[in-house]
Amino acid sequence: MSNIDLNRIPRHVAIIMDGNGRWAKERGMARVQGHKAGMESLREIVRHSSELGVQYLTVYAFSTENWKRPEDEVSGIFKLVVIYVKSEIRELSANNVKVNVIGDWSRLPADSKDAIQYAIDTTAANTGLQFNIALNYGGRAEILRAARLLAEDIASGRVSAEDASEDMISDRLYTAGMPDPELIIRTGGEQRLSNFLTWQSAYSELVVTPVYWPDFSPEEYDKAIAEYQSRDRRFGGIKA
Ligand code: FPP
Numbered sequence: 001m002s003n004i005d006l007n008r009i010p011r012h013v014a015i016i017m018d019g020n021g022r023w024a025k026e027r028g029m030a031r032v033q034g035h036k037a038g039m040e041s042l043r044e045i046v047r048h049s050s051e052l053g054v055q056y057l058t059v060y061a062f063s064t065e066n067w068k069r070p071e072d073e074v075s076g077i078f079k080l081v082v083i084y085v086k087s088e089i090r091e092l093s094a095n096n097v098k099v100n101v102i103g104d105w106s107r108l109p110a111d112s113k114d115a116i117q118y119a120i121d122t123t124a125a126n127t128g129l130q131f132n133i134a135l136n137y138g139g140r141a142e143i144l145r146a147a148r149l150l151a152e153d154i155a156s157g158r159v160s161a162e163d164a165s166e167d168m169i170s171d172r173l174y175t176a177g178m179p180d181p182e183l184i185i186r187t188g189g190e191q192r193l194s195n196f197l198t199w200q201s202a203y204s205e206l207v208v209t210p211v212y213w214p215d216f217s218p219e220e221y222d223k224a225i226a227e228y229q230s231r232d233r234r235f236g237g238i239k240a
Helices: 020-026 031-052 071-094 110-123 139-155 166-170 218-230
Strands: 012-016 056-063 098-102 130-137 183-186 205-208
Touching: 020 031, 031 056, 031 071, 031 218, 056 071, 071 110, 071 130, 098 110, 130 139, 139 166, 183 218, 205 218
Parallel strands: 012 056, 012 183, 056 130, 098 130, 183 205
Antiparallel strands: none
């Protein structure tokens, strides 16, 4: 933590946890083993987020496109969700972490949905880190959902079309009420957003590291935050 300024920690950090498959392949292991190792990594990163004073942590665990993967990999990831909740709920509660899921998780298997509901209910009153897990999440699908909700309000006369504003979209996203992520970290080296937080990422700083997600340690996390803190954020303006 030595080289980061604890007074300028991003309020909202979002992470694309990529590279589990390659990590496993390099070790001659099944892809699911890579996701299992990724789950261990996630545990450390949630803990470290609380230590740093991050207020919102959003992780991309399963995208609307990930259904295209082999059935055993898909079911393996959902099983890990159940395992994660069982093994972590005690520590999450002790650390005052509030669990939230973004995305259409109604399509998940019943045992995963039960585990998610349990995690949400158990941590609902917690006031520390808000931990958002993106499951069956897609940024475009999220914007479409918000547009539909706004259209319903316009059709019913609650909102007039001329008054439609950016805030009215933001307020209808899964992340309603949360600040946009100041920092988005992508592990595994690819330089794209892959339909993650499409609306919310408009002014996010992107930090890409070649490190595969299972190897992404609290030290690597600190490096990403240090990189973020070295950036000059202008939001379309000029330097003050
Ligand atoms: C991307 O790596 C990772 C995923 C699609 C799954 C992420 C899941 C976890 C970290 C596990 C558990 C999650 C929870 C919430 C308990 P990839 O498979 O695309 O890697 P590759 O690019 O090397 O193939």
